Amino acid sequence: xxxxxxxxxxxxLLPLQGSEVFTARRGRLAARMGPVxxxxxxxxxxPRNYAANIYPYRAHSHFLYLTGLHWPGAVLxxxxxxxxIFATPPAPDDALWIGPSPSWEQLAAASGVQAIRxxxxxxxxxxxxxxxxxxxTLPAVQPRSxxxxxxxxxxxxxxxxxxxxxxxxxxxxxxxxxxxMIALRLVHDPAxxxxxxxxxxxxxxxxxxxMAATAPGDPEAVxxxxxxxxxxxxxxxxxxxxxxxxxxxxxxxxxxxxxxTAGDLLLVDAGAxxxxxxxxxxxxxxxxxxxxxxxxxxxxIVLQANLDAIDRVRPGVRYRDVHLTACxxxxxxxxxxxxxxxxxxxxxxRGAHALxxxxxxxxxxxLDVHDxxxxxxxxxxxxxxxxxxxxGLGYLRLDRDLEPGMVVTIEPGLYLVPAILDDPExxxxxxxxxxxxxxxxxxxxxxxxxxIEDDVRCSEDTPEVLSAAIPxxxxxxxxxxxxxxxxxxx
Numbered sequence: 001x002x003x004x005x006x007x008x009x010x011x012x013l014l015p016l017q018g019s020e021v022f023t024a025r026r027g028r029l030a031a032r033m034g035p036v037x038x039x040x041x042x043x044x045x046x047p048r049n050y051a052a053n054i055y056p057y058r059a060h061s062h063f064l065y066l067t068g069l070h071w072p073g074a075v076l077x078x079x080x081x082x083x084x085i086f087a088t089p090p091a092p093d094d095a096l097w098i099g100p101s102p103s104w105e106q107l108a109a110a111s112g113v114q115a116i117r118x119x120x121x122x123x124x125x126x127x128x129x130x131x132x133x134x135x136x137t138l139p140a141v142q143p144r145s146x147x148x149x150x151x152x153x154x155x156x157x158x159x160x161x162x163x164x165x166x167x168x169x170x171x172x173x174x175x176x177x178x179x180x181m182i183a184l185r186l187v188h189d190p191a192x193x194x195x196x197x198x199x200x201x202x203x204x205x206x207x208x209x210x211m212a213a214t215a216p217g218d219p220e221a222v223x224x225x226x227x228x229x230x231x232x233x234x235x236x237x238x239x240x241x242x243x244x245x246x247x248x249x250x251x252x253x254x255x256x257x258x259x260x261t262a263g264d265l266l267l268v269d270a271g272a273x274x275x276x277x278x279x280x281x282x283x284x285x286x287x288x289x290x291x292x293x294x295x296x297x298x299x300x301i302v303l304q305a306n307l308d309a310i311d312r313v314r315p316g317v318r319y320r321d322v323h324l325t326a327c328x329x330x331x332x333x334x335x336x337x338x339x340x341x342x343x344x345x346x347x348x349x350r351g352a353h354a355l356x357x358x359x360x361x362x363x364x365x366x367l368d369v370h371d372x373x374x375x376x377x378x379x380x381x382x383x384x385x386x387x388x389x390x391x392g393l394g395y396l397r398l399d400r401d402l403e404p405g406m407v408v409t410i411e412p413g414l415y416l417v418p419a420i421l422d423d424p425e426x427x428x429x430x431x432x433x434x435x436x437x438x439x440x441x442x443x444x445x446x447x448x449x450x451x452i453e454d455d456v457r458c459s460e461d462t463p464e465v466l467s468a469a470i471p472x473x474x475x476x477x478x479x480x481x482x483x484x485x486x487x488x489x490x
Contacts, residue, residue, distance in 0.1 A: 010045070010057055011101040015068025016275055019112035021191040022068050023081075025184065026112075029066065030080050032180035036136055036173050037129040040066060041149055042074040043142035056237065060140055061367040061374070062181055064276045067111040073145075075122055076113070077129065083113045086122040123152060136173035138181065141374055165387065167376025182379045185366055187405035192277065192366065193457070196407060199239070199274035200455055200466045203281050206230035207470050210244070210268055211480040216287050220244045220256035223266065231272050239278035240369045243269035248284060248449025249415040251359060262288040265295055267449050271369060278369040280409050281467050282453030289481040291474055294444045298414050299474050301333030305412035306452045306472070309361055313408065313456050313463040319398045323361040326412040327353050334414075338440040340430075352430050354392025355420055362409035363397040365455055370397060391426060402458045407466070411453030416444065 015022070029038070042063040045054045059070040067076055067085065074087040085108070090101065104116040117125070126135055132153045139157050140146045149155055157168040170178050188196065206227040213226035224244040231238060241254035248267030260266060264287045271279035284299065286292075291299060309326040331353040334340040340352055347353060364371035364380065372379035377387065382400045398408065420426055421441075430436040452472055457464040471477050 010054075010070075010072060011098050012069060012071045012107060014102055014106065014110045017068060017191050017194075019110055021189075022066055023112035025189070026066050026078070026083055027081065028184055029180055030078075032183060033079065033136065033176060035079060036176065037077065037079040037126075037134065038173075038177050039126065039135050039137045039149075039153070040076045041137070041140040041145045042067075042069070042071050042076075043140050044144045044148075045072045046142060058273070058276065060142070060145070061276070061372070062138055065181075065185060065367060067113070069107065069111055070276070071107075073119065075119065077122065077125055077135075078113070079129070084125065085111065085113050085116045086119045086125065087116060088119050126152065134173065136177035138170075138174065138177055139168050139374070165377040165380075167374065167378060170378075178375055178378055182372060182375065185372055186364070186379075186400070187403055188366060188407055188457075189405075193405075193407075195274055195277035196279070196366070196455070197466060199236070199272045199277050199279035200281070201469075202231060202234050202236055202272040202274060203270065203279040204467065204470045205234075206270060206272065207268065207281060207283055208480065210270070211283075211285055211477065212482070212484040214260065214266060214285065214287055214289075214481050215484075216260055216262040218260055220246060220258050220260060220266070223260075223268065224256045224270075227268070227270050234272075236272040236274050239271040239273040239280065243267065243282075246287070246448065248413075248451065249417045250449070251415070260287040263292070263446055265291075265447065265450060267451055269451065269453065276367050278365060278367065278371075279455055279467070280365055280369050280411075280453065281455060281470060282411055282413075282451045283470065283472060283477065284450045284452065285477045285481050287481070289478050291478065292446055295447055295450075296474055297337050298333075298444060298447050299450055301330060301337070302412055302414050302450045302452050303472060303474070304333065305329040306410055306454065309410045309412060310454060310456055310463055310465060313402060313410065313458050315402055315404055315458060315460065317402050319362075319400055319402060319408065320396065322402075322408075322410070323393075323396055324348065326361045326410075327357065330357050330412060330414065337444075338437055339444070340435060341437060342435050347435070350429070350435075351390050351392055352435055354390070355427060355430065355436070356414045356416070357412060358392045358395065358415070358417070358420060359413070360393075360396030360398070362411050362453070365407045365409055373397070404458055404460050406458045408456055408458070409453055410456050411451055413449065413451030414447070415449040415451075416441075416447055417449075 040063040043060040210223045210227040244256045245253040246264040267284045269282040305326040308329045312322045331347045380398045455466040
């Protein structure tokens with residue numbers, strides 16, 4: 001039975017962590033903002049095709065960070081140690097359609113706010129806080145919520161700003177709030193790390209299940225189902241559209257309809273959303289369980305780049321240099337196997353490696369899989385730093401100096417992308433001077449895409465690889481692939 005055509009909603013669950021977590025976060029935010037009230041919007045439900053048929057709901061991350069609540073349409077307003085939530089009161093038939101929810105008193109206690117009030121009171125509360133111009137806010141992602149913000153607070157946000165890589169232009173108190181939230185969320189507190197580790201552990205179980213379920217002749221969707229079953233069984237959802245594909249050269253390939261064959265490599269990029277906190281892990285394995293010599297050669301290059309880049313995740317190191325470390329390892333490997341010719345530093349400076357590694361080595365990880373990317377490069381890039389215009393390097397999502405408590409992904413890869421390798425504008429300089437050895441490249445035709453991605457915490461000492469328990473050496477992976485097949489060794 002579907003929902004009433006007049007009702008769409010969801011029950012609000014209590015957060016797993018105590019109110020002191022959220023009270024402390026709001027306190028740290030208030031200390032940075034001073035006597036400036038802030039309003040954070042949770043975001044509304046999004047209909048699939050009619051109002052009562054909704055997509056799964058997840059609160060806007062800034063609201064979630066400060067309250068722990070997934071509450072459609074709610075707004076957090078406050079300053080100092082005085083914070084209130086404004087929400088739509090429950091309807092008489094809510095218990096029928098969406099079941100019971102905690103009382104407002106219980107939700108207030110769980111999130112540590114002083115009170116919860118009807119959403120209809122929000123306008124008067126904003127005016128009592130100094131008026132619309134005095135209240136800081138951040139643009140909601142959900143369109144209806146953003147429109148409500150604009151109407152309530154008079155924020156005619158532009159839809160695009162190249163200065164911040166697509167994020168709206170922010171001014172005055174809004175810009176101050178953005179900088180304050182970025183400073184808080186860049187470095188994870190113990191409560192955040194607890195949830196991140198849980199998300200990674202669930203992803204570990206899921207990836208192992210995916211390896212075990214892989215068999216030639218099956219569609220990719222069989223492996224995807226095995227992975228996402230583990231998410232669902234543990235009360236989680238995918239943190240993003242899972243990538244399970246023998247066409248790993250398509251970087252964000254969310255289609256899983258191809259049949260796997262014995263000579264294919266399967267690229268799996270899948271992470272769990274654990275109460276809003278994300279893991280983001282990639283492994284690549286042979287469908288047959290055995291790498292061909294050419295597949296193994298390129299796989300080991302990517303693995304070494306992954307290890308070298310992880311070792312650079314230390315306090316004070318610029319993340320761009322972590323990226324370039326991976327680039328140099330990949331370039332050296334491509335020279336060693338004969339695909340590229342030349343001196344490594346020169347190849348990287350010219351961007352020759354980007355023909356095969358066209359994206360950045362990783363990004364911030366937290367509540368969002370690309371954490372705080374709703375704020376664009378304001379979050380990802382330190383003040384005064386801008387994106388490169390060079391192909392490949394221009395896709396780097398993060399260029400800050402690393403600090404203890406930051407969590408980043410490290411995800412080098414090698415891809416044979418026809419759209420790149422057949423583009424004379426990109427390859428021409430390297431074809432003309434002999435840098436690109438196409439004859440040798442042709443011998444690696446059984447490789448489409450390889451990526452190895454780990455979630456790494458910057459610590460005072462050596463990097464903490466949160467996903468270290470997920471096997472990634474070629475030999476270790478080979479032993480696990482297809483272990484659920486009839487007759488497979490246990």
